[in-house]
Amino acid sequence: MVKILNSLDIKGWETVIGLEVHAELATKTKMFSSALNSFGGEPNSNTDPVSLGLPGSLPVLNEKAVELAIRVGLALNCQVQKSVFARKNYFYPDMPKAYQISQFDLPINKEGWLELPDGRRIGIERAHLEEDTGKITHIGGGGRIHEASYSLIDYNRSGVPLIEIVGAPELRGPDDARDYVSELRSILVTIGASDGKMEEGSLRVDCNVSVRRDGTEELGTRCEIKNINSLRSLGRAIEYEAKRQIEIIESGQEIEQQTRHWDEAEGRTHKLRSKEEAFDYRYFPEPDLVPVEPSEEWIKEIANSLPPLPRDRRHLLAEAIGVEPTETSLIVERDLDTFALQAISSNADKNRVLVHLENNLADGIGKLTPEAFASLTVMETNGELTATQTKRVLADLVESGGDPQGIAKSHGFESMDNSELEEIVERIISENSDDWLSYINGDETERKKKSGFFVGLIMKETSGQADGKIVNQILSAKAEN
Amino acid sequence: MVQRISREEVAHVARLAQLALSEDELDSFTSQLAAVLDHAADLEALNVDDVEPSTHPFPLKNILRSDEPSEGFEIEEVLEVAPEVEEGQFRVPPILGESS
Numbered sequence: 001m002v003k004i005l006n007s008l009d010i011k012g013w014e015t016v017i018g019l020e021v022h023a024e025l026a027t028k029t030k031m032f033s034s035a036l037n038s039f040g041g042e043p044n045s046n047t048d049p050v051s052l053g054l055p056g057s058l059p060v061l062n063e064k065a066v067e068l069a070i071r072v073g074l075a076l077n078c079q080v081q082k083s084v085f086a087r088k089n090y091f092y093p094d095m096p097k098a099y100q101i102s103q104f105d106l107p108i109n110k111e112g113w114l115e116l117p118d119g120r121r122i123g124i125e126r127a128h129l130e131e132d133t134g135k136i137t138h139i140g141g142g143g144r145i146h147e148a149s150y151s152l153i154d155y156n157r158s159g160v161p162l163i164e165i166v167g168a169p170e171l172r173g174p175d176d177a178r179d180y181v182s183e184l185r186s187i188l189v190t191i192g193a194s195d196g197k198m199e200e201g202s203l204r205v206d207c208n209v210s211v212r213r214d215g216t217e218e219l220g221t222r223c224e225i226k227n228i229n230s231l232r233s234l235g236r237a238i239e240y241e242a243k244r245q246i247e248i249i250e251s252g253q254e255i256e257q258q259t260r261h262w263d264e265a266e267g268r269t270h271k272l273r274s275k276e277e278a279f280d281y282r283y284f285p286e287p288d289l290v291p292v293e294p295s296e297e298w299i300k301e302i303a304n305s306l307p308p309l310p311r312d313r314r315h316l317l318a319e320a321i322g323v324e325p326t327e328t329s330l331i332v333e334r335d336l337d338t339f340a341l342q343a344i345s346s347n348a349d350k351n352r353v354l355v356h357l358e359n360n361l362a363d364g365i366g367k368l369t370p371e372a373f374a375s376l377t378v379m380e381t382n383g384e385l386t387a388t389q390t391k392r393v394l395a396d397l398v399e400s401g402g403d404p405q406g407i408a409k410s411h412g413f414e415s416m417d418n419s420e421l422e423e424i425v426e427r428i429i430s431e432n433s434d435d436w437l438s439y440i441n442g443d444e445t446e447r448k449k450k451s452g453f454f455v456g457l458i459m460k461e462t463s464g465q466a467d468g469k470i471v472n473q474i475l476s477a478k479a480e481n
Numbered sequence: 482m483v484q485r486i487s488r489e490e491v492a493h494v495a496r497l498a499q500l501a502l503s504e505d506e507l508d509s510f511t512s513q514l515a516a517v518l519d520h521a522a523d524l525e526a527l528n529v530d531d532v533e534p535s536t537h538p539f540p541l542k543n544i545l546r547s548d549e550p551s552e553g554f555e556i557e558e559v560l561e562v563a564p565e566v567e568e569g570q571f572r573v574p575p576i577l578g579e580s581s
Contacts, residue, residue, distance in 0.1 A: 064548035
């Protein structure tokens with residue numbers, strides 16, 4: 001057993017990752033039969049002869065599953081092509097007919113790419129249709145596969161349509177892998193292909209990891225990690241696996257090509273099987289199904305029905321603000337780009353818009369509308385509200401909606417006349433002459449401290465209506481004289 | 482003529498199909514499968530350059546059904562065919578072929 005040291009130095013090594021993502025398609029019924037595709041029902045309540053693989057039952061392909069698969073292909077810039085189903089043969093109780101219907105040499109989508117939020121394009125080798133298997137729960141041995149004393153099977157998931165998206169080995173570390181999966185999930189959800197819930201297993205990630213010395217081109221021997229159920233586990237599993245492999249190579253041994261199982265509780269991977277024990281699936285064309293050859297018109301119709309993708313939205317917003325697309329990824333991820341675009345097209349200050357969207361709406365938008373946000377940020381831009389006041393009105397809009405102007409008025413937020421403010425500043429100075437002397441004569445640190453003191457008093461005096469920036473300007477002008 | 486399939490290959494395929502074959506059966510299936518492969522090899526004599534690869538005997542494509550649910554099995558019906566039942570699920574022996 002290799003002991004993994006946390007302090008193991010991975011400098012000088014590069015981790016190479018390729019991901020296979022399975023996503024359950026959001027159909028009403030199963031891939032090849034009319035039993036319900038639904039999560040969380042009573043075990044074995046959504047079955048029929050096809051999902052149980054009963055003799056004599058025959059599959060008929062779900063049109064919606066094909067449409068969703070094409071949506072995925074187009075959103076991932078793939079070529080949609082004539083495809084053929086194949087039998088993938090193996091004996092395992094999650095698949096009662098002893099084969100899974102999948103696609104092999106002719107997948108419905110091939111050769112595309114996905115753009116990460118940082119702008120890098122990661123190759124997609126294929127995205128094909130296949131049926132999901134039943135769900136197995138291992139009992140005994142703490143739920144671990146290799147120590148279980150028996151297993152329970154629920155066939156509700158058997159026959160649920162899946163799209164398997166095979167990415168090229170072009171990711172370089174845990175962060176890359178997480179970015180890729182979250183971008184992919186966001187695309188799948190945006191186009192309505194899948195609900196993308198990793199915690200319910202509707203999005204599952206198998207992860208191929210290998211390592212190589214910096215500067216070398218040749219790929220190392222890879223291991224495939226299964227049972228990754230969250231983005232967090234994905235990162236942890238890759239880190240663990242890369243260190244394990246580096247340690248083996250550095251001790252002069254070779255990596256054995258294996259399938260490994262991620263154990264979340266133990267924070268490590270276990271060997272499931274080696275290459276020699278790998279399944280020999282004996283793929284052959286599925287005789288019960290005919291080829292699927294989507295017409296040009298159908299593909300075009302689907303392409304026209306796709307909503308703007310996260311990538312398009314990042315680019316559109318970046319152009320409107322005049323920044324790099326990478327800087328807009330947080331706003332798009334939070335679905336706030338319509339707010340930004342509306343405010344900017346109403347001539348609100350771009351920087352203030354970004355600050356509010358990135359920092360002041362972390363708990364959600366509540367009852368805020370893009371229109372209200374736009375008029376609020378315009379008020380701030382025109383100097384009708386200070387930054388603090390804007391933040392306060394924004395919080396009210398999130399809480400209960402309404403009209404920003406009315407809310408500002410109800411708080412008594414009206415821009416203060418400068419001469420009125422100057423009088424207050426003078427009064428505060430005369431009431432605190434010792435502090436004022438240290439403001440004038442102190443070094444930079446002292447002056448900063450005292451400026452905070454004065455601004456605080458003046459804010460209190462004006463019930464927060466004064467603009468902090470202007471107060472500071474008045475203070476330093478008075479100190480000069 | 483070279484034997485088209487070895488006894489070891491037949492044993493391997495039998496194991497994949499979870500079939501326990503006796504020594505005699507291995508011998509007879511090896512020669513039978515070789516004969517089938519010989520027969521298939523006759524095709525190699527034909528020029529098929531102009532023939533579209535075919536995956537299905539019928540010239541059909543795009544046989545699709547609409548995504549409409551219909552009544553499936555009752556749970557009781559399903560579990561009747563299970564070898565053993567626990568918590569409404571099929572109970573099976575620990576999964577074979579997995580090693581720690």
